[in-house]
Amino acid sequence: MKTFSKTIMMPLVLVLFFSLNSCGENKKKANEDNQEESKEMKEASTTSANNELSEKEKEDGWKLLFDGESTDGWRGYGKDDFPDRGWVVENGTLKLNGSGAGEAGGAGDIIYDGQFKDFELSLEWKISEGGNSGILYLAQEIEGQPIWKSAPEMQILDNEKHPDAKLGKDGNRKAGSLYDLIPADPQNAKPAGEWNTVSIMVYRGTVVHSMNGENVVEYHLWTDDWKNMIAESKFAGWEDFINAGGEDHKGYIGLQDHGDDVWFRNIKIKEL
Template identity: 70%
Template sequence: MKNNILISKFIKTIYSLPIVLIFIGSIFTSCGDKKKDSEENQEVEVAEVDVPAKVNELSQEEKDEGWKLLFDGKTTEGWRGYNKDSFPSQGWVVEDGAIKVQGTGSGEAGGPGDIIYDEQFKDFELTLEWKVSEGGNSGIFYLAQEIEGEPIYTSAPEMQILDNDKHPDARLGTDGNRQAGSLYDLIPAKPQNAKPVGEWNKISILVYRGTVVHNQNGENVVEYHLWTDKWKEMVKNSKFKDWENFLNAGGEDKQGFIGLQDHGDDVWFRNIKIKKL
């Protein structure tokens, strides 16, 4: 009888053993899956870490695409004063990897004047970053002609740079066409997405066979077409109506200089790059 009981217990143990093994196996499998999931999650997190872009440098991809650096972050090589043979001796400096125009507190009066890059461009894409001081004002000129005795803005369209919150120009003009990113005094930047004072704004200006696009902080905000009937009508009804060189921006060869404006306020520029199209 006793032997029968022992045999019965032994048989039950044998039959229950697979269940125990399956249970133990599931524990190890679950742990393995969790470890695998954890490792996969960890890999995703590492992959999503952003690597900061280098300032005032061209990546290998940009070099391969034909981009040219217009500012090395250390010197003013390639730049000079508008209608001048050299770079201004004061008022413009290189500071913390940026070209900076130093404010005078007197608006456009008494400053060092505008600067240009000493090469003319026709069809191109220009990119750069800018930031402005409180209440600051400046601009980026393109297709500018150098005309003795005339300021740069009489021949060149301008992408506006502005502290939209403090500078009165933001409330002047028509429909916000003097706010940051706009074709100054002609076409407002929409959407208006300029960043606050002290933060870097990234812009691009594309010019191709008369088509012009302003992009500000990743969004196209202005598009227009030079030398068309619509362009002529728009200029005719603006403050630029008597400026023949402005109407014919780019001149006979439809090319010109890139310029940075001195408007009497602290403004910084960096990562200035251009690609001919």
């Protein structure tokens, strides 16, 4: 009888074990499926909220510079119209299809057709592998002169693959930096293909670059420190750069064509 009981019980135990194990695997798979579905829903929700202002932002005085559907408000630097090639609206982003030729032979830089003095600019960008671009501010539109000769630049870069990351001094050509002048510290840019959230605050000459939730650059325009820093840089002697913003201390917001694919979204500004 004892032997018979063991003989009967062992298959029952095995059946019970595999049944419970199967249930556990099914439950685990269901949880993973639910998490994936939740992630997809969250991403869809985030995407649908792009290029819109919340009620709070509207109350606080924010203005949307890109609606995700058109190029309204934007034009080529030194031109009356928006470029007819290169720059496009794609999947809710303002995208540059790069020429692959650096700054030569591309569509050219674009500016928002309005000048700003004291402001906070906020946007998101992502760069292609090995790519380079920039956000320019307080730019003057001077005939026969490129935008970068009068405008400070917040660098956009694939720090891993673009050679600019190894040039300049102390990383001052890496993403988030005041290009070729002050390195972003901490250096917290995300890899190529991932979105970075940045802001540039200008207030009575004080400028702060923020990237992915951290302040990474701070400096003060038109001061002796500013002039001395310029005198020891590639911008030495460039009066329009030294006097960024011109006599009225205001200028255009620009997005750079450096020949590489780059995407922008959620571009908004608040005048201070």
